[in-house]
Amino acid sequence: MSRTTSRVASDRLAWSHLALLPLAILWLLPIALLLNGALRTSTADIFSLSPSGLTLENLIAVWRETDLLRMFVNSTVVTIASVVAVVVLGSLAGFGLAFYRFRGSGIVLLILLSGIMLAPAAIIVPLYELILDLGMLNTYGALVGPYTALGLAASVLLYRNAFLALPNELREAASLDGAGSFRIYLRMYLPLARTATVTIAILQALASWNDYILALLFMTDGKHETVQLAFIAFQGQYFSSLPKQFAVMAIVMLPVLIIFLVAQRAFVSGLSAGAIK
Incomplete structure (x- = not known):
């Protein structure tokens, strides 16, 4: 009986993997085409599948000819600061909501759920006015603050459910x-919720690193641009060279792709453990 059950489970797993294969190809194809184009020297060869002619020349040239290093530093500072803020504030609030009952705690949870559905585009005008009034334009705080606020709702809910899943004893x-x-909180619950921490850190890092709209609005002095603005900054410079445009995109994409691939197991585990009950 156990062998039959095991075989059925194995067959189901194989069929599910087979069904997901087209979806995986659909997701991986643009990345493969982008990397292939970045490693070609001629625009006419960017869609060639031949392994001959692949070179790192474009990546090296783009890195030397542009201000990508400064943009990388800016993006790294903003991303790390927002990740730390979301993890610290989210875990503290999640711990409080998990174990301390107070009047209005249910309303707080509803507000947090609403916050997850809030799109940055819906608050751009008042947010810009607030940043302008506070004199924070062209500072790291102009991005760290909004990124933290936008990521906090999901962080609190994931931490709350991760803490509730631990034994109350x-x-x-x-x-x-x-x-x-x-x-x-600090010595017991936070270390035990490390899968939730990894998940939240990855989600927040991806959101902060990939943001374009807020960086475009708040970083206009030519010194604090993030890597996502490289596409505009170097569009004219590499207008006639698609391989170099692809190289810029590849350099911007690679860090988050590597982080996700390295931490994907913990990411999926954290999402499952932090699912809303």
């Missing part, structure tokens, strides 16, 4: 030993 035993709430 842990908190009770720690309380009996004299540990305070902050110590329980």
Whole structure:
């Protein structure tokens, strides 16, 4: 009986992988075409599938001829700052909502759920006026603040559900030993919720690194542009060279692609563990 059940499960898994294969190809094809085009020297060869003629010449040239390094530094600073802020604030708020009941806690959860559905485009005008009034244009804070606010709702909900999934006996035993709430959070619950932390960090890093609209609006001084603005900054410079345009796109895309590939198991596990109950 167990062999039959195991075979059925194995067959189902094989069929599901087979069904997902076209979707995987659909997602991977644009990335493959982009990388292939970036490694070609001629515009006429960007869609060639021949392995001959592949070179890193465009990637090296683009890196030397442009300000991509400065843009990378700006994007890295903004991304790391927003990830740290979302993890710290989200985990603290999630811990409080998970274990401390207060009047209006249900309303707070509804507000958080609404916040997940909030698109940056819906608040661009008031957000721009706020950043302008605060004198934060062309500063890292002009991006870190909005990125943190937009990512906080999902972070709180994921942490809340990750904490609720842990045995309540842990908190009770720690309380009996004299540990305070902050110590329980910092020493016990936060380390045990590392899969949620990885998931939230990846989601926030992707959102911050890939943002274009807010960076375009708030970084206009020529010193604080992020990598997503490289497409506009170098469009004229490489107008006649599609391989070099592809090279810029590839350089911008590679860091987040590598991070996701390295941490994909923890990412999927964190999403499953933090699912809303």
